[in-house]
Amino acid sequence: MQKKRMLTGDRPTGPLHLGHYIGSLQNRVKLQETYEQYVMIADGQALTDHFMHPKEIAKHVVELAKDYLSIGINPAQTTILVQSQIPEIAELTLYYLNLVSVSKLERNPTVKYEIAQKGYTSNIPAGFLCYPVNQAADITLFQAEYVPGGSDQLPMIEQTNAIVKRFNKLYNTHILKECQIILSHMPRLVGIDGKAKASKSLGNAISLSDRPEVIKQKVFQMYTDPKHGKVSDPGCIEGNVVFAYLDAFHPDKETVEALKCHYSKGGLGDVTLKNMLNDHLQCLLAPIREKRETLSTHAIREMLYDGNQRARQLASVTMGMVRDAMGIYQ
Amino acid sequence: MQKKRMLTGDRPTGPLHLGHYIGSLQNRVKLQETYEQYVMIADGQALTDHFMHPKEIAKHVVELAKDYLSIGINPAQTTILVQSQIPEIAELTLYYLNLVSVSKLERNPTVKYEIAQKGYTSNIPAGFLCYPVNQAADITLFQAEYVPGGSDQLPMIEQTNAIVKRFNKLYNTHILKECQIILSHMPRLVGIDGKAKASKSLGNAISLSDRPEVIKQKVFQMYTDPKHGKVSDPGCIEGNVVFAYLDAFHPDKETVEALKCHYSKGGLGDVTLKNMLNDHLQCLLAPIREKRETLSTHAIREMLYDGNQRARQLASVTMGMVRDAMGIYQ
CATH class of the missing domain: 1.10.240.10 (Tyrosyl-Transfer RNA Synthetase)
Known part of the structure; x- marks a missing residue:
């Protein structure tokens, strides 16, 4: 039987830690057995609030891939891809941006929370406000029917499915599929300071790569x-x-x-x-x-190259369907 | 001496008419002698407010190209390209969206005027709000130093140059060039009804292709x-x-x-x-x-294919420079 496709991923903003391990990584090792798993290194999405430091993000792309392989994600079973290397995602994002209103994006509860946390007031970067649309493009470009995540990801899934419904209705098609969340019930791991959840940015986490x-x-x-x-x-x-x-x-x-x-x-x-x-x-x-120590940067880059190639093949098929359904000039 | 590069174009939303002829088309026939002229058929941008009818837009792509050639734009001198066929534009647009705040976009006078005209209230499509950023990507991707236009285009040029300055400063580079407007002083042609300017959408214009x-x-x-x-x-x-x-x-x-x-x-x-x-x-x-009658749709499609290929070569060079300057993973 054909495995159902699943998309997940991380922003490459620092080393993965024990919080990720119990929250999502362990799960991915299991999920790759039963799902056709795509794991995306979301460097483009990371830039929506780290645009000042793209080089840092690029460095973490390879480190993140090393983390994946060292905990047991198997690139023969799981397609690991780098978001910035799949230009079809940007293309699809621009088409989707026409189907979502600015005020709808401003009402997204997860984005609202993050905007408050980051202290953006009148200076919200347009890319940050639009990142749920970018996520909708990620999910639907790879025709993922399942997305694992916590309850904070529910507004993203709802936004994705709203775009899917609008697209299918507007262009009188069924090519886009709605997706479901695989809700993770694992409680969040507290940081070593006991103050907040373990987090890369707070420096209160034990990294998988720590000595x-x-x-x-x-x-x-x-x-x-x-x-x-x-x-x-x-x-x-x-x-x-x-x-x-x-x-x-x-x-x-x-x-x-x-x-x-x-x-x-x-x-x-x-x-x-x-x-x-x-x-x-x-x-x-x-x-x-x-x-992790057995993994050379060169080998990781080759593995990512292969993953990106596989991902682009699927991306190109989906974009062909999208352009056909819309009737874009080609 | 190397000719300076210039970008101009139209949204393919209907046949070109006498208003375009005196406002911009005649001028392009002259400009192709002294500038390296790129003329973009902005089908992607047209979708920001015509996303309900992409097939209409696609149909007008070929008609627009026929209009260009029939008034004397020479594809051997001028590169005619179709925006949707250059995925690098979408890619660059997403990077630029991080460099512009939502409130800055909401203050753009031309967009504000158009929003009022279209009667958008709480339902402004995100793609519509963001289209000046898409234009900045068009202009800078083709490294255009000149953009002809009326005074309503000034806010777009300002937005483009603001992005150029921010990008160059943030990523410590000089790869992006600011652009200048070539202001057209030609008064707008009134419609045959005398009520407003001649316009495709008002149906009060004499088309170049009218019998x-x-x-x-x-x-x-x-x-x-x-x-x-x-x-x-x-x-x-x-x-x-x-x-x-x-x-x-x-x-x-x-x-x-x-x-x-x-x-x-x-x-x-x-x-x-x-x-x-x-x-x-x-x-x-x-x-x-x-x-116009000598131009077959087949020949036009071939001509556009060549133009897109030429445009993508330049687009790929610019995107390489952009990714290098930012330090994106590649």
Whole structure:
């Protein structure tokens, strides 16, 4: 049976970390078995709010691809592509921009939230406001029926499907397919500071490519319970980053429950606990890092070249259908 | 000496008419001698407000090219290209969209005027708001230093140059060149109804491809002086469409002045005057129509194919420079 096609991806703005690992990456390793998976390195989209530093973005393209392969994404099963290398995406984006009103884009809840976060006031870059239309082009160009994501991605899927419906109705066709989200229910991983979710930009995350000593250092920086002064004191589990990571990464739930119980009563020290977490994370990350070290930049660039070629073949088929349906001069 | 490059063009939304002829087309026949002229059939831009009817636009692409050749634009001197066939324009547009704020686009006087005219309120298509950025991509992709146009085009040139300055500063480069307008001082030709300027959409224009009987019919429909009932009555020159056309198309200014004098005093009938104008217009338009009849659609498509190929070569060089300057992954 033909596998259903799925599109996912990341903005290449920094190294992937443990938050990505439990949030999406692990899942992709499974999904490539059952879906025809396309993973897009969204360098064009990254430029909508990083246009000041395109060279940084370009550097992270290769690093991101290394992250993918080191966690087990298999380029023989998954097409990995670089958004900027597929000009059909830009072409389709421009056609879609005619089908969406400015006020609709201004009402997109995810974009509104991001605009507030970034402190854009009267200086919202037009490219940033329009990026959901760019995403609609990504998804439909590759005829993806499934898109994994969190609930913050729902407005993007709705926008995509609104464009699909409008296009099909306007041009009296069925060539574009609506897509569905594969909702990820995995809670977000907290940063080592305990303040916010682990994030590249906040520098509070453990990267998949971190050296062993850096991992240990970050584990020992983790926020625990400031009132847990002596080992014998009872400690608090809530807001304790070490337990959040044990919950996420320790394979044995019962052991973690026993540790929580012990810690709450008193008698379990932060150092013991952090050493335990460190051991687990080192075991998890060592093979990923070792795989990463076998990957040359040259080999990655070749792999991306192949992925882009495959992606462009499909892009060209879809654009042919789009132009035919619209009746564009050709 | 290397000729300076110039870009101009039209939206393929209907047949070109006498207003275009005196406003821009005649000029292009001259300009191709002294400039390296690129003439773009802006079908992509036409879709920003005609996205409901792309097939109509596609049909007019070939007709527009026939109009160009029949008035004397020479494809051996002038590169005629079709915007939708140059995907690099879309690519460059997306990069530029990051360099312009939404509020800046909303303040563009020409776009504001057009939005009011079209009665867009909360439903301004994003593509329409962004079309000045698309124009900036057209101009700079072909490294055009000159753009002919009326004063309504000044905000577009300013927007283009603002993007050029921002790009060059941000990416520490000089690859993009600012452009200058070649201001056309030719007054706009009034429509045959005397109410507004001659326009494809208002149906009050004499097309370059109109049949002789249609030309005559339109001349005889022209608004004159409703109070000029009898031949012997004095007639009014102001607002008299026949005189506006005689001013624009009669080669001998003195003859026109004598006719005005005679008409004002009385004794010169509308029918005599209209016959005279009709004779002139038939003389002007016959060779254009005859040239047009020699042009097969097949030959026009081949000519456009060649123009697009030439244009894409230049587009590819510019995009290479743009990607290098930005440091995009490649």
